[in-house]
Amino acid sequence: MPSLFALHRIKLLSLLVISNLGLILHLSLGDVKSVAAWAWLDIAGEGGSAALVLIWICLLLKSRPAGRVTDLLFLGLACLFFSLWMDVTDEFVQMADSVRWDAWLESGPMPVGFVLLTFGIYHWHREQLAISAQMRNRERLYREHRQFDKLTPLGGAAYLKTQIELTIKQAEIDRQPLSLIMLDMDSFNMINRDFGQKEGDRVLQVVTQLVLLNLREHDLLCRLAGDRFVVVLPNTLESQAVIVATELSMAIAHLAYRTAGQGERLILSATTVAAMARQESAERLLERLNMTMARAKQTPLARSA
Structure with missing residues (x-):
């Protein structure tokens, strides 16, 4: 069945x-x-x-x-x-x-x-x-098919870095702030271990759609690696990005997710951190976010970089 x-x-x-x-x-x-x-x-x-x-x-x-x-x-x-x-x-x-x-x-x-x-x-x-608006936005402004993630309808790590570089340059020209959010699923390895990789893939797909529904049309969501995602937020201050990050974390925590096999309820959660771009490369910005994420995983109160 x-x-x-x-x-x-x-x-x-x-x-x-x-x-x-x-x-x-x-x-x-x-x-x-x-x-x-x-x-x-x-x-x-x-x-x-x-x-x-x-x-x-x-x-x-x-x-x-x-x-x-x-x-x-x-x-x-x-x-x-x-x-x-x-x-x-x-x-x-x-x-x-x-x-x-x-x-x-x-x-x-x-x-x-x-x-x-x-x-x-x-x-x-x-x-x-809401979903189509996000898809049209990526088609028009961001997506390159060769950098398309096969599991989710998102750009991958290489594509993300390219778009961050372009968006940083545009933010400097427009003199507008640019912020990023990094989202990492908690205890995701346990889901793969206890319920199988297929169930883990389904969790990522459901979370992807949930996050897309909570973003603006001009925001960009990419899958950095595994269960880690990055949201690019043009014209957004870090304080605003922190609020969005908290809302995304709460949306995932309140998701009524059940496994495909036995219909068991899984309590999902995600750690989110936010940072505003400085005069730096995409590599440096992502490195700063990764370091903040590592601290946040150890100390839940650390949410911004």
Whole structure:
């Protein structure tokens, strides 16, 4: 079973249980129609629609992590499926004329589902815009394909150094401050050891997307090496960079991450340090950041260089 799909199996099982409870309710209070009374066109249309919605739900749960957007999309599709499923059930079971609740089960969830689905699509749209803005920015200003990191959609170490040199020169011309943030995942070797490198790679990919969502369009995120990242912040003072660094660390600490295999909750954390560029080379600036990071790993209060 696909890993993400397995994490959402409770959602799918709950939907199937509720849907079958509706079926059992109809069967217990109504009479099964004869085959001659079945409306095959309605059965095909409503049943086929229900099957397609169920496929959409499976694809959604297979491809997205847990979160508000996923929950809204799932609940919206779940309401649509339940409404269609009750419509199909009505083709096989004849209820008494005095019964009115079956009409509510057939029609009530449909508009609710569309409203939830609309909210979910809206938030998904905003999420994609934020990620796409970062991707467009790197395409337009920073990225060179030969220096592209294979695991994450980020530039690598060589590309980072080139861009730092260019950005330092531009900052001097514009007489604007330039700051950098270094982010290093804590206890990352333990994740690789206990859950495997594949899980470690997935952690890096998820953290990459999370950090991108918390940056401005003109900021640049690169993967320096392993589980260490660097953010280039044009027009940013060191005091402002320290605030951003703290926010990134808090965002990672509050991330509800679960492993792909067994769905175990992992408590992630990252150490962040910030520095403002001086009249120095990219090599010297990164060396200064690395030294500050080493001190911060030993003394958590050391966060700026």
